[in-house]
Amino acid sequence: MKMLLAVDGSACALEAVKFAIALVRDGLQARFVLATVQEPTCVYEMVLAPDAEVLERVTGATGERALEAAEAMLEAASVAFDSEIGSGMPADALVEMVKRFACDAVIIGARGHGVLRSALLGSVSQAVLHASPVPVTIVKPSSS
Template structure:
């Protein structure tokens, strides 16, 4: 079983990571893909950046920072993982990643660092839940999650 675990650097995303690691500790035979999605580049950013390589490096650096906490938890648990950094609409990109990587399930936090747009028009987790062709588990945040 291959499980996509989207993260954005938020504590709620780490709740999903902790849940995935708990399932692994309890005997689930699974591999994991940690994924993050960066917002698309806008024309304004394209005009300010000297070239596409600069934008790619900046986006990759931001994506790597978003993955740091999740990677640290996986490394501490001695569980191997793949990593993916996507760009575009977060929900759509996550669903496409899950399909492209042949993931069997998605585990994600209930809310993350989404923008006001996400609050007004529905969260990424809800959009993934409705669009994914594989089972989706949304992990609700509780204060005790951080201790596990």
């Protein structure tokens, strides 16, 4: 089974990584695509960057930092994974990765916003849940 494991460097995303590791420890035979998405650059960033190559390097470095803790956790647990840094609107890019990598499922952390705030602002995990062609597990923040 191949699963997309979406992270953004947040504590909520690391809860999803812990959940994925627990699944493997409980016997799930899975390989993960550890994925993060960098949102499109704004006009301000494009004006300040001396050229497109510099902007691409900065975006890549940000994506690599978002993956670091999750990669360390998966490596320490000896869980197989590939890493992918996408760009664009997060939910759309994650769903595209699901299709491109032929993933069978998605694991993603929830931010833990209240119902009203989530309804007003929207949420990447909710958008992925509705757009994904495969099952999605949303991992809520731990209550500890």
